[in-house]
Amino acid sequence: MTEPVPFGARLRAAMETRGPLCVGIDPHASLLRDWGLSDDVAGLERFTRTTVEALADRVAVLKPQSAFFERFGSRGLAVLEKAVAEAREAGALVLMDAKRGDIGSTMGAYAATYLDRDSPLFSDALTVSPYLGFEALRPALDAAHAGGAGLFVLALTSNEEGREVQRAVREDGSSVAATMLRHLASENAGAAPLGSFGAVVGATLGDLSDFDLDVNGPLLAPGIGAQGATPADLPAVFGDAVRNVVPSVSRGVLRHGPVTSGLRDSAARFADEVWAAVN
Numbered sequence: 001m002t003e004p005v006p007f008g009a010r011l012r013a014a015m016e017t018r019g020p021l022c023v024g025i026d027p028h029a030s031l032l033r034d035w036g037l038s039d040d041v042a043g044l045e046r047f048t049r050t051t052v053e054a055l056a057d058r059v060a061v062l063k064p065q066s067a068f069f070e071r072f073g074s075r076g077l078a079v080l081e082k083a084v085a086e087a088r089e090a091g092a093l094v095l096m097d098a099k100r101g102d103i104g105s106t107m108g109a110y111a112a113t114y115l116d117r118d119s120p121l122f123s124d125a126l127t128v129s130p131y132l133g134f135e136a137l138r139p140a141l142d143a144a145h146a147g148g149a150g151l152f153v154l155a156l157t158s159n160e161e162g163r164e165v166q167r168a169v170r171e172d173g174s175s176v177a178a179t180m181l182r183h184l185a186s187e188n189a190g191a192a193p194l195g196s197f198g199a200v201v202g203a204t205l206g207d208l209s210d211f212d213l214d215v216n217g218p219l220l221a222p223g224i225g226a227q228g229a230t231p232a233d234l235p236a237v238f239g240d241a242v243r244n245v246v247p248s249v250s251r252g253v254l255r256h257g258p259v260t261s262g263l264r265d266s267a268a269r270f271a272d273e274v275w276a277a278v279n
């Protein structure tokens, strides 16, 4: 049996051909309303299909926010499942933003859900929370290795409230976030062209030169658009690590729907601004 191509290699190739932008699929009730859709499964389905059809053939990564689908129960999950398949079919990498994290034995079930290639919700990568301990993520790390998938570990999140946990200082004097970054660097050691295990690091956070962001893996940077960060902020926030940044925008693009050209033009503008900022 041939080994799957690791997520890091697939992501690097997508970043080079399509640019590094990630667009989030976040069907907020308010966006459904703004798009003239009903706040029900039919509205969810239409919103999601429109977004996937508009963007999956051009952006590197689509990031469905699972919460907005789970809110509709099993029928919402069916919409999510279809969107994942169609987005991947059209060439986008799918990053499932579900922020899973639990003790190892339960983490194994999350890994089977999102990282096993035979699962209906298999995604190219998954966001995970390491606050039950990085090592509790081991079943997901192993499953990602086996399936050629990736993980994005919450390290320095875009919201101000994250600071009290992530910047807390451990007995050895290092912060929790720095510890997570160190774990990631060790998981990615020797991987080329890019490791498969990334960190979530908000674009909203200002100067992060106190942190070693060189984890040889991707850095998902949410917070652009509705949360106030812009692509022009990226070099100051990420320094040399900017080459590994996957800038992420959800509402900033989605508010330009439901017309396909509105979504596409908005994503293209963000992509151009990212290119101008990082090159």
Ligand SMILES: O=c1ccn([C@@H]2O[C@H](COP(=O)(O)O)[C@@H](O)[C@H]2O)c(=O)[nH]1
Pocket: 024, 026, 065, 097, 156, 157, 158, 159, 200, 201, 202, 222, 223, 224, 225, 226, 227, 248, 249, 250, 251, 252
């Ligand atoms: O630190 C984090 C981690 C994840 N997110 C998620 O990204 C999107 C942001 O949406 P916008 O509309 O672009 O603000 C959303 O799904 C969050 O759950 C984040 O914002 N910050």
